[in-house]
Amino acid sequence: MGRRNYAEYWMPMAGIAVMVMIWALVSHLPDSQLPSPTKTWASSRDYIMEPFAKRGELDQGILRFTWYSLVLVAKGYSLALLFGTPIGLFLGVSRTFTRAFDPIIQILRPVSPLAWLPLGLVLFKQSQPAAVFTIAICSMWPTVLNTAVGVRSIPQDYLNVARVLKLSRWTMLTRVLLPATMPYMFTGFRLSLGIAWLVIVAAEMLTGAPGVGGFLWQEYNSLIYEHIILCILTIGIVGFALDRLMSLVERRLTAE
Amino acid sequence: MAILELKHVEKGFRHRKRGDYTSILSDINLQIEEGEFLAVIGYSGSGKSTLISLLSGLTTPDAGVVLLDGREALQPGPDRGVVFQNYGLLPWLCVRRNIRLAVDSLHSEWTETERNEHAEKYMAMVNLTEAADKRPGQLSGGMRQRVALARTLAMEPRILLMDEPLSALDALTRATLQEEIVRIWERDRRTAVLITNDIDEAILMADRIIPLTAGPAASLGPEFRIDLPRPRDRKSISGDPAFRRLKMKITQYLLSPECRRMESAAAIAADKKRTAA
Numbered sequence: 448m449g450r451r452n453y454a455e456y457w458m459p460m461a462g463i464a465v466m467v468m469i470w471a472l473v474s475h476l477p478d479s480q481l482p483s484p485t486k487t488w489a490s491s492r493d494y495i496m497e498p499f500a501k502r503g504e505l506d507q508g509i510l511r512f513t514w515y516s517l518v519l520v521a522k523g524y525s526l527a528l529l530f531g532t533p534i535g536l537f538l539g540v541s542r543t544f545t546r547a548f549d550p551i552i553q554i555l556r557p558v559s560p561l562a563w564l565p566l567g568l569v570l571f572k573q574s575q576p577a578a579v580f581t582i583a584i585c586s587m588w589p590t591v592l593n594t595a596v597g598v599r600s601i602p603q604d605y606l607n608v609a610r611v612l613k614l615s616r617w618t619m620l621t622r623v624l625l626p627a628t629m630p631y632m633f634t635g636f637r638l639s640l641g642i643a644w645l646v647i648v649a650a651e652m653l654t655g656a657p658g659v660g661g662f663l664w665q666e667y668n669s670l671i672y673e674h675i676i677l678c679i680l681t682i683g684i685v686g687f688a689l690d691r692l693m694s695l696v697e698r699r700l701t702a703e
Numbered sequence: 704m705a706i707l708e709l710k711h712v713e714k715g716f717r718h719r720k721r722g723d724y725t726s727i728l729s730d731i732n733l734q735i736e737e738g739e740f741l742a743v744i745g746y747s748g749s750g751k752s753t754l755i756s757l758l759s760g761l762t763t764p765d766a767g768v769v770l771l772d773g774r775e776a777l778q779p780g781p782d783r784g785v786v787f788q789n790y791g792l793l794p795w796l797c798v799r800r801n802i803r804l805a806v807d808s809l810h811s812e813w814t815e816t817e818r819n820e821h822a823e824k825y826m827a828m829v830n831l832t833e834a835a836d837k838r839p840g841q842l843s844g845g846m847r848q849r850v851a852l853a854r855t856l857a858m859e860p861r862i863l864l865m866d867e868p869l870s871a872l873d874a875l876t877r878a879t880l881q882e883e884i885v886r887i888w889e890r891d892r893r894t895a896v897l898i899t900n901d902i903d904e905a906i907l908m909a910d911r912i913i914p915l916t917a918g919p920a921a922s923l924g925p926e927f928r929i930d931l932p933r934p935r936d937r938k939s940i941s942g943d944p945a946f947r948r949l950k951m952k953i954t955q956y957l958l959s960p961e962c963r964r965m966e967s968a969a970a971i972a973a974d975k976k977r978t979a980a
Contacts, residue, residue, distance in 0.1 A: 607761055608791040611779045612808050612858070622804060626795040 482673040490673040504657065505665055509681055516647050516658035517685075519575065523582025524643040528636065530583070531590035535635070536624070538591065539598020556588045560646040564653050574654035582646045589638035597631025598624060633697040640693055644686045659685075704773055705734035706894050707758060707783075707862055712767035714753055715920075727753050729920035731767070733913070735862070735896060740888060742897045742905035743923075744953070745915030746963075751898045752788065754915065755866040758896060759785045781809050784860030788867045790851040792839040799835045802826060802854045809858055825857040828887060845876035852880075856887065862894040870900060878937060881908055889933065902953050906946060907935055914956055917964045924962055927953055 467484055474483035482490075491509075493500070498510030537544045538552075560581050567577030605627060609619050651660030659678050666674035715726040727750040735741055735758075745751050756762040757769055760779035768775050771782070779785075792801050802822045810818060826832050829849040839847050848868055855863065865884075869877045885908050888895050899905050905912045906929055914924040931945060940946050956962055 604787060604789060604791045605793065607785070607787065608793070610761060611759065611781075611783075611785050612805050612854075613779075613781055614804070614808050618804070618808060622796070623793065626793070 480672065482676060487673040487676050490671065491677040494674070494677060505662070507657070509659070509677065512657065512659045512662045513681060513685055515656075516651065516660065519578050519656070519658065520582060520643045520647045523579040523646070524586060524640060526579065526583035527587040527639055527643065528590055531587040531635070531639065532594055532632065535591040535594025535632070536598060538595035539628070545595075552588070552591065560585045560649050561653070564650055568654075574656050578647065578650035578654060578656060581650050582643045585646045586639040586643035589642065590632070590635040593631045593635030593638070594628060597628035600631070601627045630701045633693075633701060637690065637693040637697065640689055641686065644682075644689060648682055706737045706772060707735040708770040709733040709757065710768050710770065712757060712764040712769065714750075714757060714762065714764050726920040727918060728757070728922065730922050733923060735894060737894055738892045740895045740897070740908060740910045742899055742909035742912045743915055744899055744902060744905050744912055744957070745921065746917050747900060749915050749918040749921045751915060752866055755785065755864055755898055759783050759864050781858050782861045784855035784858045784863050786848070786851050786855050786863070786865040786868045788870065790839070790847045792847060792850055794839050797836050797838050798826065798831060798850050801839070801850055802857050805854045805857050822857060825853040828856065829853045829883065843876070844872050845880060848872065848880060852884070860893070862896065863888070865895070865897045867898050867900065869904065877904075882937070884908065885934070902950055906931070906949055906953075907937065907940065912953060914953065914962060916962045924956060
């Protein structure tokens with residue numbers, strides 16, 4: 448027990464301590480623009496200690512900014528799942544559908560969010576719907592592809608059983624297809640959430656929408672470099688928490 | 704008229720890249736009579752599962768026809784129930800739900816109570832009532848095969864097709880299930896086809912045994928009639944001279960060059976050499 452605690456608890460602490468030390472060393476090099484850990488803490492303190500404060504449009508607690516970002520992510524991500532899951536199911540079930548749409552998916556998939564955003568702005572004329580559009584379209588692909596793979600790897604046994612029992616299309620979908628594909632789908636959902644969180648920061652930086660990404664860009668323009676580090680750490684921790692949350696949900700739903 | 708008949712059936716597969724054709728089953732002629740218990744016995748890899756797929760309609764022959772009541776049957780259906788070798792149970796549904804899947808699909812016009820009673824009846828028939836709410840993952844192999852059996856029986860198929868249903872089980876469980884299957888079959892004597900690789904099992908259970916020769920291009924050998932009186936008792940039957948004679952004859956056939964396709968094996972080896980050269 449003691450040994451396990453040591454490895455599980457103290458080793459990550461030691462890793463973090465080493466990183467902070469390297470950070471401090473680099474920040475004390477001559478001509479270094481990197482704010483030191485202590486300076487970063489001193490100037491971020493208000494934002495962390497009063498995380499939901501609203502002092503002005505561009506001066507709010509860090510969790511309040513995070514909340515704005517999360518709301519946008521939730522909208523875009525829901526759209527991604529809403530469209531991505533059925534598209535993935537169709538790709539998995541129908542060879543014709545795959546022939547027709549797989550090439551276009553492979554072409555759209557590697558397009559950067561930075562490229563989609565201007566198109567979103569043209570289409571929706573406002574920064575918020577443009578950001579939602581970008582998140583949806585960028586984070587959709589892992590859900591689409593994993594769902595398709597999941598459907599294709601359903602054991603032949605299950606399909607034979609369905610044919611012998613003359614299952615209706617609906618029963619086939621709800622009792623065989625979806626449960627068998629669930630583990631793959633959730634892997635897709637998790638990867639999609641990770642991408643959605645990556646995209647939101649980029650989208651906010653470009654549109655100046657309030658949120659962690661917007662705050663980061665604005666503080667860069669105001670030369671308050673400490674807050675850039677605050678934002679990076681916040682983005683990382685929130686992303687990590689989201690991933691953990693998804694794997695918890697995944698384990699709950701796909702446990703046998 | 705035979706209830707299910709295969710006429711000059713061929714089945715094989717075409718190699719994807721090379722495009723050449725490998726025959727699995729060749730010139731299969733088989734007549735299954737209403738009410739009989741037929742066992743097909745053969746080496747592993749000889750195409751026994753392909754034969755069941757053809758009989759059930761899960762695959763269609765490359766040549767020849769499959770006739771159900773004299774009419775060509777191209778699709779699987781509830782009149783031909785299949786018990787699969789690896790059970791074919793859905794792991795996310797409990798035993799009752801697995802069985803209800805069949806009942807709900809075939810009897811959508813029944814009320815909830817009727818469907819439930821039907822499922823319970825067949826669960827009781829294979830002694831599964833206690834395990835009704837468990838999932839397949841929580842059950843032993845023998846119990847899982849009972850679920851698969853109950854699900855197929857609940858379809859009340861005219862023909863019960865069993866693809867090596869007991870070969871993954873230990874000897875004791877196997878013996879118990881053999882007796883149970885025969886007991887259930889004797890109640891209403893529906894047609895049953897059992898694919899197996901166990902001679903004792905075939906003699907104990909079947910009215911007629913047909914060997915499948917070794918593959919590739921396997922075909923059916925001569926039939927052996929099993930006229931031993933029923934019910935057959937496992938303990939006393941193994942000492943029965945008639946049983947021993949049958950077992951000897953079938954074993955001799957299965958080991959004969961004719962069944963093992965010695966000549967064709969030699970031909971295949973020669974063929975391989977030629978392609979390699």
